[in-house]
Amino acid sequence: MGTYRIAVLPGDGVGKEVTSGAVEVLQAIASRFHHQFIFKYGLIGGEAIDRKGTPLPDETLHMCRQSDAVLLGAVGGPKWDKNPPHLRPEKGLLAIRKEMNLFANLRPVKVYPSLADSSPLKAHIIREADLLIVRELTGGLYFGKPSGRRVENGEEAAIDTLLYKREEVKRILKTAFELARKRRKKVTSVDKANVLESSRMWREIAEEVACDYPDVELEHMLVDNAAMQLIRNPKQFDVLVTENMFGDILSDEASMLTGSLGMLPSASLSTTGPSLYEPIHGSAPDLAGQNKANPIATILSAAMMLRLSFGLNKEADAIEKAVQQVLTSGYRTVDVAKKGQHVVSTKDMVDEIRATILDDEAIFNIMAVYA
Ligand code: IPM
Numbered sequence: 001m002g003t004y005r006i007a008v009l010p011g012d013g014v015g016k017e018v019t020s021g022a023v024e025v026l027q028a029i030a031s032r033f034h035h036q037f038i039f040k041y042g043l044i045g046g047e048a049i050d051r052k053g054t055p056l057p058d059e060t061l062h063m064c065r066q067s068d069a070v071l072l073g074a075v076g077g078p079k080w081d082k083n084p085p086h087l088r089p090e091k092g093l094l095a096i097r098k099e100m101n102l103f104a105n106l107r108p109v110k111v112y113p114s115l116a117d118s119s120p121l122k123a124h125i126i127r128e129a130d131l132l133i134v135r136e137l138t139g140g141l142y143f144g145k146p147s148g149r150r151v152e153n154g155e156e157a158a159i160d161t162l163l164y165k166r167e168e169v170k171r172i173l174k175t176a177f178e179l180a181r182k183r184r185k186k187v188t189s190v191d192k193a194n195v196l197e198s199s200r201m202w203r204e205i206a207e208e209v210a211c212d213y214p215d216v217e218l219e220h221m222l223v224d225n226a227a228m229q230l231i232r233n234p235k236q237f238d239v240l241v242t243e244n245m246f247g248d249i250l251s252d253e254a255s256m257l258t259g260s261l262g263m264l265p266s267a268s269l270s271t272t273g274p275s276l277y278e279p280i281h282g283s284a285p286d287l288a289g290q291n292k293a294n295p296i297a298t299i300l301s302a303a304m305m306l307r308l309s310f311g312l313n314k315e316a317d318a319i320e321k322a323v324q325q326v327l328t329s330g331y332r333t334v335d336v337a338k339k340g341q342h343v344v345s346t347k348d349m350v351d352e353i354r355a356t357i358l359d360d361e362a363i364f365n366i367m368a369v370y371a
Pocket residue numbers: 075076090093248280282
């Protein structure tokens with residue numbers, strides 16, 4: 001029995017619906033396992049711009065730093081698309097990642113057998129695929145300076161910079177090797193070393209770090225090939241580790257193995273303070289406010305929080321197993337539903353998952369693995 005302080009940043013669009021679903025699921029866990037979760041809410045993204053004039057207000061950052069972990073929904077929306085760069089909702093997300101030193105973004109991609117036919121890929125290709133994308137989150141193209149507009153020989157031009165310092169590359173690679181040790185002991189380091197100098201340094205450092213992990217296999221893969229291999233034969237991968245923007249792109253692609261972007265959770269880890277958990281999907285303005293969004297990515301992010309920030313493994317298991325059970329029973333939000341399947345709302349999906357967690361018989365079956 002423990003007490004944990006969780007900062008909740010719902011953000012924009014479907015962020016509100018999916019975080020409220022995850023909070024309800026965490027409350028079910030609290031009552032089932034006799035823990036206390038204290039939720040505090042903060043503003044981030046577009047709503048923070050509207051109400052406080054900045055996408056990451058100081059009070060939000062302060063509250064997050066005081067918490068044991070942060071649960072975030074999503075930011076962004078058409079309303080703010082024409083804003084200047086410093087007043088874009090996404091700036092709030094990038095700022096919180098940087099300010100809280102959340103350098104390691106873990107994006108597990110696991111195919112649920114009951115969803116195999118929701119994927120646009122053939123079932124035999126994705127069946128049993130189980131990989132982890134480790135995305136560097138506080139460097140690279142997202143943060144390199146200079147970045148902005150300028151005039152070159154009288155013509156308008158724009159620049160972004162892909163810059164990495166050695167230590168930044170080393171720590172994300174070490175994280176990937178540590179994680180691979182607990183999995184199938186293979187690291188695929190994804191880069192563009194045939195073109196980019198930053199990738200050539202990345203590759204060198206990967207070789208050096210690998211010397212400390214003789215039990216883990218290291219392979220290098222060019223990012224364009226990795227994009228192709230993810231679709232051709234995803235089962236070859238265990239841990240993929242890569243630069244910020246490559247990881248952003250590859251993780252959206254990899255979500256299609258599971259059938260929907262609405263299925264993928266993530267953890268953004270810091271070694272110096274609380275970590276942050278968020279679905280990999282965005283604010284989905286077309287679905288917002290309609291009780292249609294898939295809450296599973298955020299609910300699974302909450303499970304990652306229990307496991308990685310609080311060490312509550314059987315509680316995390318209870319969430320993951322409940323999700324699996326509800327999917328096996330045929331419940332589907334609209335994003336993963338096939339013709340003729342039982343389509344449920346965000347709230348119904350949350351209620352089913354909660355009920356499974358609170359149900360004596362279901363939980364007995366789930367927990368039997370610990371007996
Ligand atoms: C993600 C998102 C963000 C990113 C956006 C919203 C800034 O796509 O978390 O993958 O690019 O990192």
